[in-house]
Amino acid sequence: MSLALLYGLAGIALVAMGLYAALAARHVLRRLLGLNVLGSGVFMMLVALASRASDSAGRPDPVPHAMVLTGIVVAVSATALALALLRRMHAHDGSPRLPEDRDDASDGPSP
Amino acid sequence: MTGSAALVTVLAVPLAGAAAALLVGRRGAAVVGLLTSALGVVAAFALAAHVFAGGLQRVAVGGWAVPLGMELRADGLATAMLLMTAVIGAGISVYAWRYFGADDHHDRHVHPVGPSGSGSTQWLFWPVWLLAWGALNALYLSGDLFNLYVTLELLGLAAVALVALAGAGAAAAALRYLLFALLGSMLYILGVELLYAAHQTLDLLQLRERLQPGVSVWLAAALMSTGLLVKTAIFPLHVWLPPAHGSAPAPVSAALSALVVKAGFYLLARLWLDLFGSLPGASVAPLLLGALGAGAVLWGGVQALRQTRLKAMIAYSTVAQLGYLMIALPLAGRVTDGAMHAAVLLAASHAAAKASMFMCAGSLLAAYGHDRIDALTGFGTRLPITATAFALAAISLVGLPPTGGFVGKFALVEAAVRADAWWAVAVVLLGSLLAAAFLFHALSRAFVEAPADTASARVARAPQLVALALALLAVALVAAGEPLRHLLAAGAAN
Numbered sequence: 001m002s003l004a005l006l007y008g009l010a011g012i013a014l015v016a017m018g019l020y021a022a023l024a025a026r027h028v029l030r031r032l033l034g035l036n037v038l039g040s041g042v043f044m045m046l047v048a049l050a051s052r053a054s055d056s057a058g059r060p061d062p063v064p065h066a067m068v069l070t071g072i073v074v075a076v077s078a079t080a081l082a083l084a085l086l087r088r089m090h091a092h093d094g095s096p097r098l099p100e101d102r103d104d105a106s107d108g109p110s111p
Numbered sequence: 112m113t114g115s116a117a118l119v120t121v122l123a124v125p126l127a128g129a130a131a132a133l134l135v136g137r138r139g140a141a142v143v144g145l146l147t148s149a150l151g152v153v154a155a156f157a158l159a160a161h162v163f164a165g166g167l168q169r170v171a172v173g174g175w176a177v178p179l180g181m182e183l184r185a186d187g188l189a190t191a192m193l194l195m196t197a198v199i200g201a202g203i204s205v206y207a208w209r210y211f212g213a214d215d216h217h218d219r220h221v222h223p224v225g226p227s228g229s230g231s232t233q234w235l236f237w238p239v240w241l242l243a244w245g246a247l248n249a250l251y252l253s254g255d256l257f258n259l260y261v262t263l264e265l266l267g268l269a270a271v272a273l274v275a276l277a278g279a280g281a282a283a284a285a286l287r288y289l290l291f292a293l294l295g296s297m298l299y300i301l302g303v304e305l306l307y308a309a310h311q312t313l314d315l316l317q318l319r320e321r322l323q324p325g326v327s328v329w330l331a332a333a334l335m336s337t338g339l340l341v342k343t344a345i346f347p348l349h350v351w352l353p354p355a356h357g358s359a360p361a362p363v364s365a366a367l368s369a370l371v372v373k374a375g376f377y378l379l380a381r382l383w384l385d386l387f388g389s390l391p392g393a394s395v396a397p398l399l400l401g402a403l404g405a406g407a408v409l410w411g412g413v414q415a416l417r418q419t420r421l422k423a424m425i426a427y428s429t430v431a432q433l434g435y436l437m438i439a440l441p442l443a444g445r446v447t448d449g450a451m452h453a454a455v456l457l458a459a460s461h462a463a464a465k466a467s468m469f470m471c472a473g474s475l476l477a478a479y480g481h482d483r484i485d486a487l488t489g490f491g492t493r494l495p496i497t498a499t500a501f502a503l504a505a506i507s508l509v510g511l512p513p514t515g516g517f518v519g520k521f522a523l524v525e526a527a528v529r530a531d532a533w534w535a536v537a538v539v540l541l542g543s544l545l546a547a548a549f550l551f552h553a554l555s556r557a558f559v560e561a562p563a564d565t566a567s568a569r570v571a572r573a574p575q576l577v578a579l580a581l582a583l584l585a586v587a588l589v590a591a592g593e594p595l596r597h598l599l600a601a602g603a604a605n
Contacts, residue, residue, distance in 0.1 A: 015301065022294055028286060035293050042300055049308050063179070064307070067257055071300065074264045078293055081268055085275060085286040092279035098287050 007048035014041030026101040028086050032079060039075045043068045114161035114168040118185050120154040121193060122252060125245035133238040140237035141208050147241055148204035155197035162190045162602040169254070177314045181255035187602030188455065189251040191595060192377055195459045196247050199369050199466050199581065204240070206470050206577040207362035211236055236276055240366060243269035250374050256303045256313045259378060260296060263342065267292035270371050273363045274355050284354040291341055291351040298338030305331035315386060324390050332387050332396065336379065343375030345400075345437055346407035349430045353414075356426040361473025364422065368429045369466040373458050376436045380451065383440055397441040404437025405538040412545030416552075421472050421482040424549055425465070428508065431542055432461045435523065438535050442526045449529070452596055453522035456588065459595075460515025463585035464504040470578035471501040478570045484553050489561025496575040498557040503582035505550040510543050515588025522592070 014037055021034025050064035090096050112120070128147025132140040161168055168185040171177070185193070211233045246266035253259045271292065275285040307313055309328065310321045322328065344352035352372070356364050383397050411431030418424040439454035474497045475490055476482050491498040507514035510521075520539055527535035 022290070028290070031290055035290070035297065038297050042297060042304065046304055049304065052308075061311075063313070064304075067304075067307075070257070070261060074261065078264065078268060078289070081271060082286065082289050082293070085271070085282050085289065088275070088279050089282035089286055092282055099283055 002052075004048045004052045007051075008045055011041045011043075011045035011048060014038070014044060017041075026097050028082075028089075028096055028098065032082050032086070036075065036079060039071065043071055046071075112157055114158070114165055114185075115170045117154060117158040117161050118168050118170050118183055118252065121151070121158050121185075121248050122183070122245070124150045124154050125241045125248060129238045129241035129245060132241055137234040140234040141212055144204055144237040144241060145208055148201040151244065152197045152201050155193045158185055159190050159194055159598065161185075162187060163598060164601075167602055177255075177317060178312045181253070181258050182314060183252045184254040185252055185602065187599035188377070188380070188451070190602055191455050191459070191598055192251045192373065193248060195373075195462050196244065196251070196370050198584070199462045200244050200366070202463075202577055202581045202584075203362050203366050203369070203466060206365070206473075206574050207236060207240070209571060209573040209577070210360070210362050210473065232276065236273070236360075236362070239269050239272045239276070240362075243273060243366065243371065247370060247374055251377065254315050256306065256315065256318070258313075260300050260303060263299065263374070263378070264292075264296050266371060266374055267296065267342070270367055273366065274359045276363060277359050281358045284351075284358045287351050288355040291348075295338040295341035298334045298341070300338075302331035302333075302335035302338065305334070315381070319386055319389065322386070322389060328387075328390065332382070332390075335382060336396070336400070339375045339379050339382075340400075340403070343372055343379065343433060344430060345375075345403050345433060346410050346430060347403075349407065349411070349433075352430060353423055353426040356429060356469075357420070357422040361469055361476070364426070364472075365466040365469040368426065368469060369462040372429065372433060373436075373462065376433065376454075376458065379437075380440060380443075380454070384443060384448075384451065388444070394441070401438050401441035401532075401535065404434040404440070405534065407431060407434030407437065408538050408542035409434075409545070412542055412549070416545060416549045418549075419483055419485065421475065421484050421487065421553060422469070424484065424553065425468050425472060428468075428546065428549070429461075429465060431546065432457070432465070432508065435520070435539065435542070438538065439523055439526070442523070442530050442532060442535065448526070449522060450526035452592075452599060453519050453526055455595060455599070456515060456522060456592060457519035459591065460507050460519055460585050460588045463581050463588065464507040464514075464516065467500050467504040467578045467581035467585065468508070470574060470581070471497045471504070474570050474575050474578065484556060487553075487556045488559040489557070491557030493561065494570060494575065496572065496579055497570075498554075500575065500579040500582040501557070502554055503579075503586055505554055507582070507585035507588075509547045509550060513589045514586045515591060516585065518589050518592050 018034045018038025018041055022031050022038060025031045025034060046064040046068050050060040095102050125147060128143055132143040135143055162185055170183045171180055172183060173180060243266060246262050246269055250262035250266060253262055271285050271289040274281055274288055305327045310318055312318055341348045356368050387393050408431050411427050411434060415424045415427035418427060435457050436454050439450040442450035472482060474494060475487055478494055479487055507516035510516045524536050524539055
């Protein structure tokens with residue numbers, strides 16, 4: 001098994017875990033962490049892709065690297081905005097969950 | 112100005128305006144916003160003139176050629192969307208100027224349309240709105256799958272920030288919107304990655320030439336389409352839209368419902384008509400999108416009928432109207448086809464009518480202090496301008512002649528009949544009946560005699576006149592059919 005394949009498979013595993021957390025968790029912070037794990041998986045697959053598609057001199061493909069860098073910037077800004085909104089919602093509503101997920105009284109850290 | 116200069120100007124004006132509005136701060140942000148809007152309209156029309164005369168316009172950014180660099184392209188479809196964004200966007204800017212600026216007004220007898228109290232952050236509308244406008248323009252002009260991802264994210268973040276402007280009460284709606292948008296763009300970028308792995312290019316035109324059918328391409332198509340369906344709020348992934356659009360300030364609701372959701376539709380059309388359309392057996396997927404569209408038209412209509420609040424009803428009407436655009440996809444083989452012509456006409460007249468209708472809702476909210484449909488009695492005599500605008504916008508949304516909505520729906524039905532897609536004809540007619548039911552129910556409140564004790568706040572005239580102007584634009588789009596056909600044909604990429 002080549003290193004690129006290992007990275008790629010690890011990326012797929014991260015994507016699956018992140019997607020599950022983003023969809024199944026009810027605490028918004030957990031969903032946000034899930035989305036970040038999902039993003040890391042995507043970036044890892046891109047890095048693996050870059051080393052696989054290297055040119056004749058063995059240099060990796062620069063385009064996926066540029067994509068990962070841009071993607072990280074986007075992910076950081078989106079996460080910052082989401083955290084700010086989460087704090088604001090928590091201060092206003094007293095719950096870290098979206099209104100449709102607040103069916104029970106306890107708003108503790110459980111998922 | 113050359114074609115490429117016009118193209119870059121279209122892109123640069125709103126982005127520069129956003130930065131300038133942020134820098135000048137509270138005092139001058141509105142002035143910068145209005146100036147930028149005027150320039151944006153001029154730039155969009157200049158570019159359209161070039162596309163009309165010279166066909167496809169393209170710019171290689173920084174002089175780097177594809178595939179290492181990326182290209183900006185303006186074809187007929189992109190130009191039509193740019194024009195729609197510029198004209199409706201300028202209307203929204205003028206409305207927002209009176210809406211948010213009313214707090215500073217000296218004439219205290221006139222009740223401000225905008226919410227009072229939270230005025231300290233209201234001016235932030237201008238930089239964020241101009242950023243959203245710039246992101247929309249960048250999205251329409253991008254010819255590169257990754258650049259499209261960046262513009263989608265930029266647009267999503269700006270739109271979420273606009274929803275959050277309504278204050279802490281809207282934080283939950285904004286947060287839900289953001290989580291959906293992030294999930295959607297992650298699915299999209301996964302698909303882009305698969306396409307790049309198989310074909311070593313991100314450029315749409317190059318990709319179309321190199322596209323090899325295979326499992327990875329289908330998986331990529333499915334991932335990208337799902338991500339875009341989430342972002343466009345196509346049934347059954349629409350749940351985030353009504354609360355987000357319904358809880359935002361009136362100019363924000365207008366911008367989101369009229370313009371921002373159209374970006375996802377545009378990308379879906381690009382992908383399925385320009386890129387994946389050449390795959391063997393590819394006609395199944397647009398058919399599936401069309402079926403979702405049919406579901407959206409019916410579900411959105413029924414839900415709109417059940418709403419008791421005006422803004423929620425208008426937001427569900429957007430869910431239904433987006434369905435018509437999806438129905439056009441399986442009927443159109445290429446971007447220049449009749450069904451696509453119908454979809455762009457419908458998108459433009461929906462943009463004008465929906466922006467106008469959310470503005471009317473803002474004025475009614477200011478006059479009555481609430482937006483419960485059944486209690487909005489007698490707004491025909493209290494707010495005659497708003498009532499006229501609301502009626503004209505409703506006529507266009509239902510698709511009665513002589514309006515842009517009528518021409519769009521007529522062209523859609525014509526394309527459906529030509530393609531023997533009778534299910535589409537039935538859905539369009541049924542959806543129009545539903546729209547007539549809920550819109551005319553709301554409109555009927557205008558003519559109910561109001562109890563005498565409800566008269567209180569007077570509402571400023573200027574915002575109402577903007578709503579009327581946009582409603583008249585929705586009607587005037589009845590004449591846009593032929594020019595639009597020429598524009599789509601003149602700017603065809605191939």
